[in-house]
Amino acid sequence: MSDRESMPYDVVIVGAGPAGLSAAIRLKQLGDVSVCVLEKGSEVGAHILSGAVIDPIGLDELLPDWRDSCPLARTPVTENHHWVLTQAGKSEFPHALMPPFMNNKGTYTGSLANTCRWLAEQAEALGVEIFPGFAAAEILFNDDGSVKGVATGDMGVARDGTHKPDYQPGLELHAKYTFFAEGVRGHLTKELKRLFDLERDCQPQVYGLGMKELWDIDPAKHVPGKVVHTQGWPLDDAWGGGFIYHQADNQVALGFVVALSYKNPHLSPFGEFQRWKHHPEIAALLEGGTRVSYGARAINEGGWQSVPKLVFPGGALIGCSAGFVNVPRIKGTxxxxxxxxxxxxxxFEAIGADRQADELSAYPAALNKSWIATELKKVRNVEPFVAKFGDTAGTLFAGADMWMRQLKIGLPFTLKHKPDHTKLWRADQQPKIDYPKPDGKLSFDKLSSVFLSNTNHEEDQPIHLTLKDPDVPIRHNLPLYDEPAQRYCPAGVYEVVGQETGDPKFVINAQNCVHCKTCDIKDPTQNINWVVPEGGGGPNYPNM
Incomplete structure (x- = not known):
């Protein structure tokens, strides 16, 4: 028997992102059920980061009047551009060559974090209980092995495991059904996939790392609703690209995504992002502007073939926990x-029928008949084509495949994936990359960037970036890969010190962690396991 306090609900939802909040709202729209949403961030939206250009089809179905009050409605997309960059110039990719479903007509650009804050208000008005600052740290099970709910993490635990004066045990939340809406690479979702073998019939999930900054720019350069995507320079063997979204109030959201399938361990996604901003077209836009925020987050890129089994006794995966991202559209909200x-x-149907903790088979059945499946099946070969054949040839093959599917004569096969952590080559087999020193005007270092993310963790708490074997970074990763964690982390969490004296040590600066999950994904031996820190820790993103 647990000595923790417990609270019963019909449905408990882990994560107050767009999936979790929409599920909560829909449950309350359907009838009188008790619903609780847990959010590990200090407030709803604190950990939400996305570009974002949002297709409103989901909001239209959930809350048809959303344009009357949601902040997202302020900035409809007015222009759509796709640039292919060289180091000194660009060419515009003709939009007419893209399949119609790639068009951004009717979409909106704005802050997904603020959209989630608005969704939380709608949910609470319907009677949903939302608990920000409470991190779901443990899955609870019934005697028959079905999911019973979750427990929040203990508060006030010191780094050595002892209890501090303000110690409070976690809270158990019991539910007839528990939804996991943790976002990309959720630590409980990862455990559920293992325990219930949810990935036995799908391809491995693959990822990109997205980094984003908000800039206040010269009003004369601001074009509300203008959307730009870029590919090409500065990436070489790796693939990915940039985005520039002109949002409200003379602000642009810009960022860079690097697929984590890259092979060169010397590559720094953060360094590529900072270098990209020095392209003449982008530098001209930012000149005279002010950087006001920074953040980073991993992105699902596996597509339809990487969606796992969605249900298990007592629960379900929703949103990015399941991987419903349309990669070429760069949309998943x-x-x-x-x-x-x-x-x-x-x-709701199961609870009404007095069922409990069974598999919600009606959910995947409905999803397979929905526009989610239709949309994702059309683009399922895009990521693997580019990953296999590179940026230029891969884009051509992917485009041809999308057009064929648009014309309902799609290729009769689905390409496969290999996990990102298997793709690194040895450091001595790849060229070193010389990243320019940040100039403090367009490009910046990691620590000053993390400062803008408002990231904070209680210093005296157990480190949430755990190593299965503490010797692996120096014994294995350093000689083979020059310890790539120093470069793939976009927040300066990992460093190797003491090499110059012949006594190298692996240092984890856990306070810097922005919860992007890249280390959990890209570490070549899968030695790093990201677990949830004390609730309320991590970034506090404004308007991201």
């Missing part, structure tokens, strides 16, 4: 919202 709605409808 609309699919997250819809998946939350479909799971909610299945759970």
């Amino acid at each position: 609309h699919t997250a919202i819809k998946s939350g709605m479909l799971a909610a409808e299945a759970a």
